[in-house]
Amino acid sequence: AVAAATGNAQVTLLARRQEMVEECYRTRRNDAFLPGIPLPAELAFSSDTAALMDADIVLFAMPSQEHRAAARSYGARIGTDATVVTCAKGMEQSTGRLLTDVLDEELPGHKIGVLSGPGFAADIAKGLPTAMVVAARDSETATELAETLSGRTFRLYPSADRIGVQLGGALKNVLAIACGIVEGAGLGDSARAALISRGLAEMSRFVVAQGGEPDTVRGLSGLGDLVLTATSHQSRNLRFGIALGRDGPASGQGGELVEGAFAASVAARVAHDLGVDMPITEAVAAIIDGRLDVRTALEQLMSRPITQE
Ligand SMILES: NC(=O)C1=CN([C@@H]2O[C@H](COP(=O)(O)OP(=O)(O)OC[C@H]3O[C@@H](n4cnc5c(N)ncnc54)[C@H](OP(=O)(O)O)[C@@H]3O)[C@@H](O)[C@H]2O)C=CC1
Numbered sequence: 228a229v230a231a232a233t234g235n236a237q238v239t240l241l242a243r244r245q246e247m248v249e250e251c252y253r254t255r256r257n258d259a260f261l262p263g264i265p266l267p268a269e270l271a272f273s274s275d276t277a278a279l280m281d282a283d284i285v286l287f288a289m290p291s292q293e294h295r296a297a298a299r300s301y302g303a304r305i306g307t308d309a310t311v312v313t314c315a316k317g318m319e320q321s322t323g324r325l326l327t328d329v330l331d332e333e334l335p336g337h338k339i340g341v342l343s344g345p346g347f348a349a350d351i352a353k354g355l356p357t358a359m360v361v362a363a364r365d366s367e368t369a370t371e372l373a374e375t376l377s378g379r380t381f382r383l384y385p386s387a388d389r390i391g392v393q394l395g396g397a398l399k400n401v402l403a404i405a406c407g408i409v410e411g412a413g414l415g416d417s418a419r420a421a422l423i424s425r426g427l428a429e430m431s432r433f434v435v436a437q438g439g440e441p442d443t444v445r446g447l448s449g450l451g452d453l454v455l456t457a458t459s460h461q462s463r464n465l466r467f468g469i470a471l472g473r474d475g476p477a478s479g480q481g482g483e484l485v486e487g488a489f490a491a492s493v494a495a496r497v498a499h500d501l502g503v504d505m506p507i508t509e510a511v512a513a514i515i516d517g518r519l520d521v522r523t524a525l526e527q528l529m530s531r532p533i534t535q536e
């Protein structure tokens with residue numbers, strides 16, 4: 228919202244609670260989520276879903292598992308010509324569906340897009356520069372979204388590969404957990420680099436099996452976001468992985484949203500059904516569930532048959 232409001236768009240941030248709206252207007256900050264970061268004067272706030280009626284673009288910026296319920300509760304208020312864009316990085320756990328498919332199902336008649344790539348909310352809100360990608364089924368819609376939502380320090384590239392863009396965002400979280408496990412278990416920086424590369428290979432296989440483009444995986448929403456999340460301690464997924472590698476599954480998520488903890492089991496299940504080999508994702512899912520310890524996982528990964536890279 229901050230990035231788009233400082234660019235070409237008129238933006239209203241819709242909150243569920245009126246107290247939050249009042250606090251945002253009073254302090255021009257949202258200290259519950261972005262402590263100490265001033266919000267631009269151009270940004271409006273509301274808790275009234277009537278704000279959805281006139282919007283050309285509606286951004287769903289909420290956890291993946293909330294998308295279906297949110298689409299059901301807000302759908303009737305969203306103007307018929309509005310494009311709806313998910314900013315979440317995950318898949319629906321109960322069905323294994325992509326979030327754009329969930330929104331296609333729940334909001335028929337709307338164009339559905341996805342915004343993803345390397346960008347911590349706090350960095351973006353502070354005006355630190357980054358580039359991300361926005362995808363829609365057709366290039367024209369993606370380009371319109373990129374032009375409207377880009378800001379002075381927020382550069383969006385359009386893409387017509389919704390599948391690759393959102394799977395990049397969902398799967399990099401799983402690999403960030405894997406990199407955290409490596410860090411927490413003290414396995415060294417070489418292991419982290421190897422995991423990033425081999426993780427990218429399995430991400431590619433999964434994207435292609437789901438009908439996406441392998442090139443997308445090498446772009447901002449795959450490699451770009453993977454490098455960010457696998458190396459920055461700002462990442463909740465990385466921090467969760469570090470605790471897992473150090474203290475085991477009892478360490479928990481510390482009350483934070485850890486999208487990769489959901490995505491690991493979903494991706495492992497879907498990969499199994501599609502016959503896609505995803506050893507790192509499977510190991511992360513099993514470690515989170517307490518079915519596998521880190522040392523055994525490492526032994527299993529290192530003793531796989533030698534193959535071409
Ligand atoms: N934080 C980041 O740096 C980035 C996050 N993302 C992705 O964005 C998604 C959300 O993450 P993030 O904002 O960090 O999560 P948080 O847990 O910080 O916040 C979740 C927000 O979603 C709102 N929410 C939850 N359920 C609903 C619902 N049914 N209807 C409307 N609003 C709802 C919550 O509202 P309330 O306060 O009322 O509970 C809250 O404002 C995730 O998929 C994440 O991967 C992507 C890029 C960067």
Ligand SMILES: O=C(CO)COP(=O)(O)O
Pocket residue numbers: 316344345346347348400403452455456461462463464465484486
């Ligand atoms: O996706 C993100 C940055 O691009 C945020 O990552 P975390 O959810 O791991 O904090």
